[in-house]
Amino acid sequence: MSTKDSIASGYYKEPVPHIAHDSPFASMMERFRFAAEILDLDEGVFKYLSSPEKVVMVSIPVTMDDGRIEVFEGYRVIHNSILGPSKGGIRYSEDVTIDEVKALAAWMTWKCAVVNVPFGGAKGGVRVNPKNLSQAELERLTRRYTANMLDVFGPDRDIPAPDMNTNEQVMAWIMDTYSMKQKKTENAVVTGKPIILGGSKGRKEATGRGVVTCTLAALGKLRISPSNTTVVVQGFGNVGSVSAQLMYEQGAEVIAISDISGGYYNKNGIDIEEAIRYSQTHGNSLEGFDGAEPISNQDLLELECDVLIPAAKEDQINKENASRIKAKIIAEGANGPVTANADKLLEENGIMVIPDILANAGGVTVSYFEWVQDRHGYFWTEERVNRRLNRMMRESFDNLFMVSEKYSITLRQAAYVYAIDRVATTLKLRGIYA
Numbered sequence: 001m002s003t004k005d006s007i008a009s010g011y012y013k014e015p016v017p018h019i020a021h022d023s024p025f026a027s028m029m030e031r032f033r034f035a036a037e038i039l040d041l042d043e044g045v046f047k048y049l050s051s052p053e054k055v056v057m058v059s060i061p062v063t064m065d066d067g068r069i070e071v072f073e074g075y076r077v078i079h080n081s082i083l084g085p086s087k088g089g090i091r092y093s094e095d096v097t098i099d100e101v102k103a104l105a106a107w108m109t110w111k112c113a114v115v116n117v118p119f120g121g122a123k124g125g126v127r128v129n130p131k132n133l134s135q136a137e138l139e140r141l142t143r144r145y146t147a148n149m150l151d152v153f154g155p156d157r158d159i160p161a162p163d164m165n166t167n168e169q170v171m172a173w174i175m176d177t178y179s180m181k182q183k184k185t186e187n188a189v190v191t192g193k194p195i196i197l198g199g200s201k202g203r204k205e206a207t208g209r210g211v212v213t214c215t216l217a218a219l220g221k222l223r224i225s226p227s228n229t230t231v232v233v234q235g236f237g238n239v240g241s242v243s244a245q246l247m248y249e250q251g252a253e254v255i256a257i258s259d260i261s262g263g264y265y266n267k268n269g270i271d272i273e274e275a276i277r278y279s280q281t282h283g284n285s286l287e288g289f290d291g292a293e294p295i296s297n298q299d300l301l302e303l304e305c306d307v308l309i310p311a312a313k314e315d316q317i318n319k320e321n322a323s324r325i326k327a328k329i330i331a332e333g334a335n336g337p338v339t340a341n342a343d344k345l346l347e348e349n350g351i352m353v354i355p356d357i358l359a360n361a362g363g364v365t366v367s368y369f370e371w372v373q374d375r376h377g378y379f380w381t382e383e384r385v386n387r388r389l390n391r392m393m394r395e396s397f398d399n400l401f402m403v404s405e406k407y408s409i410t411l412r413q414a415a416y417v418y419a420i421d422r423v424a425t426t427l428k429l430r431g432i433y434a
Contacts, residue, residue, distance in 0.1 A: 005095065006014035009149060010300070011139050013086055015342065016273045018431050020335035022028070023132050024122035026242070026340075027103070027336065027339055028106050028186050028336075029050065029105050030339060030340040031282065031343075031412065031413070031416050032049070032050070032203070032416060032420065033371040034413060034416065035413065035416035035417045035419075035420045035421075036420065037422055038069075038162035038176045038222065038407060038409070038413070038417050039112070039167040039417060039420060039424070041278060041420070041424060042311060042424075044167065044338045045424050045427060045428070048432075049080065049109075049420065049423060049424065049427075049428065050420065052077050052079045052102055052105060052106075053079065053080060053081060053086075054076075054077070054078040054079045054081075054152070055062055055075075055077050055078075056075065056076045056077070056078075056149065056191060056294070057074070057075055057417075058073075058074045058145070058148040059071050059072075059073060059074075060073070060074050060126065060141060060144050060148065061139065061144065062071070062140050062141045062143050062144060062430060063138060064137055065137060066134060069221060072126055072127060072128045072141060072150075072369075073127045073146045074124070074125070074126040074127075075087065075096070075098055075101045075124060075125050075126075075151055076090075076122065076123075076124040076152050076158070076353070077098070077101045077102050077104075077122060077123050077124070077225075077325050078100075078105065078120070078121075078122045078152070078158060079105035079106045079108065079109045079120065079122060079123075080106075080109040080121055080432065081120035081157075081158075081424055082120060082406070082426050082427050083109075083112060083113060083117075083118055083422075083423060083426055084112075084117060084118035084119045084120060084384070085110075085118035085120065085154075085155070085157055085158060085159055086105075086119065086120040086121060086122035086157070086158045086159070086363060087108060087117075087120065087121065087122060087158075087191075087367065087368075088104065088105055088122035088124065088159045088160070088161065088163075088166075089104075089124070089160065089161045089162055089163025089166070089192075089210065090123075090124035090125060090126070090145075090161070090162070090163055090166050090170070090212035091123075091124070091125045091126075091163035091164035091165060091166060092125070092126050092128050092130045092164070092165040092166055092170075093127070093129070093164055093165055093361040094127055094128060094129040094319065095127075096125035096126065096127045096387075097127075100123065100125070101123045102123075103123050103336070104123035104400070105121050105122050105123040106119075106121060106335070106359040107121065107336070107356065107357055108121030108122060108123060108329040109121025109326045109361075109419070109423065110357045110415065110416060110420070110423075111356075111357040111358075111361045111364055112237050112361075112364060112420060113418070113420075113421075114357050114361060114396055114400070114415050114419045115273075115358070115361045115364070115365050115392055115396045116356050116392070116395075116396065116422075117361075117364060117365060117368045118163040118368075119159070119364070119368060120143075120158075122158050122160075123163075123418060124137075124149075124163075125161060126141065126145055127259070128141065128346035130165045130307060130416055136221065138170075139173055141402065142170050142173040142174060142177075142215070142254065143173055143177045145187065146173070146174045146177040146178060146373065147177060147181070150181055152412065153174070153178055153189055153190075153373075154178075154186075154189060155186055155188035155189050155371070155374075155375070157187060157188060159188070159191060159367075159371060160174060160189075160190050160191075161190065161192045161363075161367050162179075162192040162193045162298055163366075164427070165185070167192075168192055168193055168194045168199065168293065169194075171190040171191070171192050171193045171194075172194055172197055173184045173194055173343060174189070174190050174211045175187055175189055175190050175193060175197060178190075180255065182185070185363035186307065187374045188223060188375050189370050189376035190202070190339055191367035191370040191371055192367065192370070192391075195386060197371070198370050198373070198374045198379075199370060199375055200276065200367075200370035200379070200380070200384035200385060201364055201379070201380065201381065201385055202366055202382045202386050202389065203363075203367070203370060204238060204242075205238075205242045205369075206361035206362040206363050206385075206389060207238070207239045207240045207242070207333070207360050207362045207367035208238065208242025208243040208245075208246060208333070208362070208366065208390065209242065209246060209362050209386065209390070210359065210360060210361055210362020210363070210393045211243045211311070211333045211354075211359050211360060211362065211388060212242075212243055212246040212247055213362070213389070213390050213394055213397075214224050214331060214354045214358060214359050214393055214394075214395040214397050215243075215247070215307055215309070215329065215331045215354065215359075216250065217393075217394055217397040217398070217401075218329050218331070218352055218354055218397070219306070219307070219329070221352075221401065222328060222329070222352070224306060225251075225265055226251050226252050227250070227251035227252070229250075229253065229256045229306045229307055230252070230253050230254075230299060230304075230305040230306050230307070231244070231247045231252045231253065231255065231305060231306065231307045231308075231309065231331075232254075232255060232256040232301075232303050232308045232309070232327070232420055233247075233254060233257050233258070233308070233309045233311060234257075234263075234300060234301060234308075234309065234310045234311060234312045234316065235257050235258065235259065235295065235311035235312030235313075235406060236258065236275070236279060236286055236332065236335075237259070237311070237312075238258040239311040239334070239360065240257070240259075240311035240312070240333060241272075241275075241276055241279070243276075243309050243311060243333055244272045244309075244329075245272050245273070246334040247307070247309075248272040248382035249407070252307070253268075253269040254269060254272050254298050254304075255267055255268075255269055255270065255303065255305060256270070256292070257270060257286070258283070258286075258297055258300050258301055258312070259270075259279070259285060259286045259297075261285050261286050261297040261301035262286075262287070262294055262295070262296070263290070263296060263297050263299065264286060264289055264293065264294060264295065265292050265293050265295040265299075265300065265303070266292035266293065267356045268344075269290055270292050272273060272331075275289060275291060275292075278291070289298075294355050297316075298321065299310060301316065301317065301321060301325065302325060302326060303326065303421045304319065304326040304327075305326065305327050305329070306327065306329065307327060307329045307330075307331060308327035308329070308330045308331070309330075309331045309333050310330065310332060310334055310338070311327050311333030311334050311337075312334055312337070312338060313334060313380075314336040315336065315337070315339050316333060316334070316337045316338075317330070317337060317338045317339070317342050317346070318338075318339040318341065318342050319339065319345065320344050321342075321350075322338075322342035322345035323344055323345050323349070325346065325349070326404070327360065328350075328351065328352065329351070329352045330342070330351060330352070330353045330354065330356040331359045332353065332354060332355055332356035332360065333356075334339075335356050335360065335361070336356060337356070338353060343410070343412060347410055351410065353410065353411060353412055354397075354411060355411055355415045357415050357416075357419065358396055358397065358400060358411070358415050361396070362389055362393060363394070364386060365389055365392055365393065366389055369385055369389075399414050399418060400414045400418055401414070401418055403418050
């Protein structure tokens with residue numbers, strides 16, 4: 001039975017069990033179904049790619065500084081490993097859910113496939129507010145979580161990386177715990193480590209740099225010069241601030257930025273170097289920044305501009321505000337900043353969306369570089385890292401642009417078609433082991 005026949009019979013419209021209708025996983029599945037129809041994907045392959053390979057949930061007992069025991073819940077989801085070892089970040093947040101982790105793991109599968117990196121997709125998380133933990137408690141939590149995942153993690157199996165509220169220090173603890181159990185140093189078991197432990201130069205800036213590489217490619221397609229471009233950036237963390245700075249260096253006029261303290265707008269352009277200095281000297285916050293006027297987050301998203309870079313959280317552009325977005329290009333620095341039900345509205349308004357699984361794939365691309373360097377024991381200069389990153393991101397953008405023109409579909413749809421076709425083709429060639 002073909003995919004189109006299956007859709008007609010309702011097979012592909014069946015909801016995924018235990019998944020909320022408006023969840024991130026449901027949004028991903030809606031886009032996945034569209035690509036399956038375009039590709040006339042076999043039912044069995046659809047089933048295979050719809051479900052995670054492995055879902056691990058663990059209890060993490062931690063002895064707190066005052067002697068009491070607290071128990072936290074941890075997750076690791078391996079969505080797919082057909083292209084190679086699974087790859088994905090670990091986030092620490094009291095809002096972490098298994099549904100969210102499943103969605104992010106699937107996104108990692110497609111993201112790696114889009115940029116032709118030989119990794120599968122995974123994601124992990126611990127339900128905890130790390131701000132409530134001391135450094136010693138955080139270390140004990142991380143090491144126990146790692147100990148519970150020893151049969152999951154591995155440089156040839158599953159390779160974690162930093163994500164929300166985790167950093168290179170957390171990766172160092174994971175690497176050390178895993179290495180102690182293996183009785184040898186295994187620095188390739190994680191990426192995003194300190195450089196002295198085998199981390200890669202250029203890794204911190206990689207996601208923002210990838211966003212800008214794709215943005216410049218999109219501006220070229222629209223024949224807009226970077227020096228004549230106005231930019232709005234939502235989120236001023238690592239991805240947002242790097243994206244803003246690199247666009248600023250290209251001559252673009254960044255007219256609005258934001259962080260958790262609110263939005264800041266200057267129609268004549270913001271001095272991004274000054275904003276970064278201010279944030280760094282004020283506890284990584286823009287609160288009180290006088291180089292721009294305060295503006296609400298909602299109004300910031302709806303400003304007239306050439307490029308909008310949502311680099312904060314999920315679901316920021318949705319069916320409620322999508323019709324009021326006035327950007328020519330949206331480059332998704334965050335994961336899932338545009339909901340599935342907003343895609344059509346943006347398309348109708350002629351807005352080019354560079355999807356997250358391409359736009360923010362610079363991080364996983366340089367993570368791949370880090371893994372390669374660790375395996376070879378030979379490390380590259382930052383210039384070489386950036387040059388190879390720019391080349392791979394530009395090639396990936398061009399690949400998706402060709403697919404979008406071939407099928408007369410959006411870049412997001414093209415990304416899913418390209419990624420799913422690559423994974424499905426690999427699956428067919430490898431076969432199912434029985």
